[in-house]
Structure formats: C-alpha cells, structure tokens
Amino acid sequence: MYIETMVQFKKQLGQLDKWLVTASEYAKSRNFDPAVFLTLRLAPDQFPLTRQVQIACDTVKLAVAYLTGKPAQPQEDTETTIEQLQARIGSIISLLDGLTAADFEGAAKRVVSQPRWKGEWMTGEDYFIQHAVPNFYFHLTTAYAILRHNGVVIGKRDYLGAQTKRPPAA
Amino acid sequence: MYIETMVQFKKQLGQLDKWLVTASEYAKSRNFDPAVFLTLRLAPDQFPLTRQVQIACDTVKLAVAYLTGKPAQPQEDTETTIEQLQARIGSIISLLDGLTAADFEGAAKRVVSQPRWKGEWMTGEDYFIQHAVPNFYFHLTTAYAILRHNGVVIGKRDYLGAQTKRPPAA
Numbered sequence: 001m002y003i004e005t006m007v008q009f010k011k012q013l014g015q016l017d018k019w020l021v022t023a024s025e026y027a028k029s030r031n032f033d034p035a036v037f038l039t040l041r042l043a044p045d046q047f048p049l050t051r052q053v054q055i056a057c058d059t060v061k062l063a064v065a066y067l068t069g070k071p072a073q074p075q076e077d078t079e080t081t082i083e084q085l086q087a088r089i090g091s092i093i094s095l096l097d098g099l100t101a102a103d104f105e106g107a108a109k110r111v112v113s114q115p116r117w118k119g120e121w122m123t124g125e126d127y128f129i130q131h132a133v134p135n136f137y138f139h140l141t142t143a144y145a146i147l148r149h150n151g152v153v154i155g156k157r158d159y160l161g162a163q164t165k166r167p168p169a170a
Numbered sequence: 171m172y173i174e175t176m177v178q179f180k181k182q183l184g185q186l187d188k189w190l191v192t193a194s195e196y197a198k199s200r201n202f203d204p205a206v207f208l209t210l211r212l213a214p215d216q217f218p219l220t221r222q223v224q225i226a227c228d229t230v231k232l233a234v235a236y237l238t239g240k241p242a243q244p245q246e247d248t249e250t251t252i253e254q255l256q257a258r259i260g261s262i263i264s265l266l267d268g269l270t271a272a273d274f275e276g277a278a279k280r281v282v283s284q285p286r287w288k289g290e291w292m293t294g295e296d297y298f299i300q301h302a303v304p305n306f307y308f309h310l311t312t313a314y315a316i317l318r319h320n321g322v323v324i325g326k327r328d329y330l331g332a333q334t335k336r337p338p339a340a
Contacts, residue, residue: 119338137307149212168289
C-alpha cells in the first residue's frame with residue numbers, strides 16, 4: 001500500500017497547490033498582498049502557513065527516503081511568496097512522479113531512525129503508519145484550516161479532490 | 171495494512187479523548203462551561219467541534235463496515251457535553267477492539283458504494299486510501315485545531331501519541 005499512498009499524497013499536494021491559487025486570487029480581489037497568508041497561524045505558538053506547507057512537503061520527502069533508501073535532497077526553508085511555496089510543493093510532486101512500486105520493496109521491514117532517537121528505531125511499517133501518514137495529514141489539514149479560517153473559499157471537496165469511482169455495473 | 175491502520179485510528183481516538191479532557195480542565199480553570207467548546211468552529215460555515223468529532227468517529231465506523239462487511243450500528247448525533255462526546259469516541263474504540271486482521275481479508279477488493287453515488291463504486295482499497303484515511307485525519311486535525319485555536323494547551327506530541335520505538339541494537 002506504500003506506492004498507492006504516495007499516489008494519494010501526490011493528489012493531496014496537488015490540492016494544496018490549488019488552495020494556494022484560490023488564496024492568492026482571494027487576496028488580489030480584496031487588495032491585500034497574497035504573501036500575508038504565509039505568516040498567518042491558528043495560535044500564537046503554532047507554526048504559520050509557510051512552515052505547515054514546508055513540513056507537509058518534508059514529511060513526504062523523508063518518508064520516501066526512509067522507505068526506499070534513496071537519500072533525501074536537502075532544501076532550504078526560504079519561501080516568502082505563494083509562488084515559491086508552490087515550487088516547493090512541485091518539487092515533491094516531481095519526486096513522487098519518479099517512483100514505482102518496486103522502489104518500496106521491503107519498505108515495511110526497513111530500519112528507520114533519527115539521530116535524536118539515540119539508537120532507538122522504528123520499522124518502516126510502524127514509521128509509515130504511526131508517523132508519516134498522520135503527520136502529513138496534520139500539516140496538510142492545518143494549512144487548509146489556516147486558509148479557511150481567514151476567508152478563503154475552499155471546502156471539503158477541495159480537500160479530498162477527485163476520487164477513483166468506477167462506473168455502474170451494466 | 172488495514173488492521174494496522176485501524177490500530178493507529180484507535181490510538182488517535184484515544185488522543186482525541188485526552189484533548190477533550192485537557193479542554194475540560196482548561197474551561198474549569200477559566201470558569202467557563204466546557205460545553206462551550208462543542209459549539210466553536212474555525213469559520214462560520216465550517217462544522218463546530220461536536221460535528222468534527224462525530225464525523226471522525228463515523229468515518230472509522232463506516233470504514234469498518236465497508237471493509238469487513240459487518241453492518242454499522244446507527245448512532246444519533248445528540249451529544250451536548252464533553253462526556254457524551256467521549257462516550258461516542260469510546261464506542262468506536264470498543265468497535266475497533268473487537269476486530270482482528272481476519273476481519274479485513276479481501277477488504278482491498280470489496281465493492282464500496284453509497285446511494286448518492288448512483289451506482290458508481292470504489293474498490294475497498296481506493297475507498298480506504300482516498301476517502302477513509304484522509305477524511306479521518308481531516309476531522310481529527312480540525313478538532314485539534316479548534317481546541318488549539320481557543321487556548322487549550324495541546325501540542326504535536328499530543329496529536330501523534332506514543333510511537334512504537336524499538337530498543338537500540340545490543
């Protein structure tokens with residue numbers, strides 16, 4: 001289910017890109033700088049939109065690295081415009097476009113660890129289900145919530161995007 | 171990965187229960203009725219906390235029904251207190267406690283449909299990855315965001331909960 005979930009992440013990142021376009025158009029219609037959205041947050045000690053988008057992107061990038069063994073390309077967190085955030089999202093979509101099911105062979109049993117875990121580790125499967133998936137959706141939904149809370153007209157269908165429905169049986 | 175994800179959903183519902191306890195204690199410390207939280211929302215045309223919790227619960231309940239073939243038990247949406255919302259969450263945790271991997275045999279290939287889809291359908295796998303998982307985390311994170319936005323002191327660790335770390339190699 002790894003590659004299928006990565007395809008889903010790609011779709012969700014495409015939806016995130018669309019929300020940013022809608023936010024940008026909304027800002028222009030109300031005569032304020034679209035970049036204002038990047039600084040907004042839901043609580044004073046919660047990350048602003050820019051960081052939510054960066055972490056959503058990094059969560060996918062690191063999951064790909066941990067689960068395929070292909071090293072993650074470092075990226076600087078320097079985005080200050082909606083267009084730059086869109087480019088960051090686009091870089092992750094491109095990364096996902098280059099993957100196939102074969103890249104995730106053995107992913108469930110990989111050893112995942114981080115320096116701050118002091119030698120402790122998680123299996124690839126535990127890491128994926130307990131960290132990567134909930135973390136990705138957390139930052140994606142928080143980005144959505146920041147925009148929604150600040151007047152951008154997006155709804156649940158914009159969150160989920162198109163679903164693979166099959167035609168009725170003949 | 172169905173049963174493993176259901177175990178993860180169970181953990182997340184347990185975390186949601188804890189956030190509600192923290193919210194209730196916060197309300198009492200500030201001398202307001204904890205039930206006020208149930209009516210709060212991030213945007214005037216977005217669902218309030220009560221509905222976010224109900225939909226998070228229903229998403230899991232329906233996913234279990236669609237993927238195992240066991241019919242979902244109807245529940246009325248009548249909660250007006252935090253304790254009642256906790257009971258609703260508890261009912262889903264109990265449901266998940268009664269499931270094993272065997273219940274999800276063949277889940278990926280099940281036919282999932284709803285009356286309003288007019289005969290269209292999704293495979294169990296597509297439904298799970300494209301609807302159940304993103305929808306559950308959406309409403310869970312929105313519930314978190316409503317509480318966080320309104321002063322409840324919860325953080326990212328409270329969202330993710332404990333993760334299955336393994337001890338360092340000897």
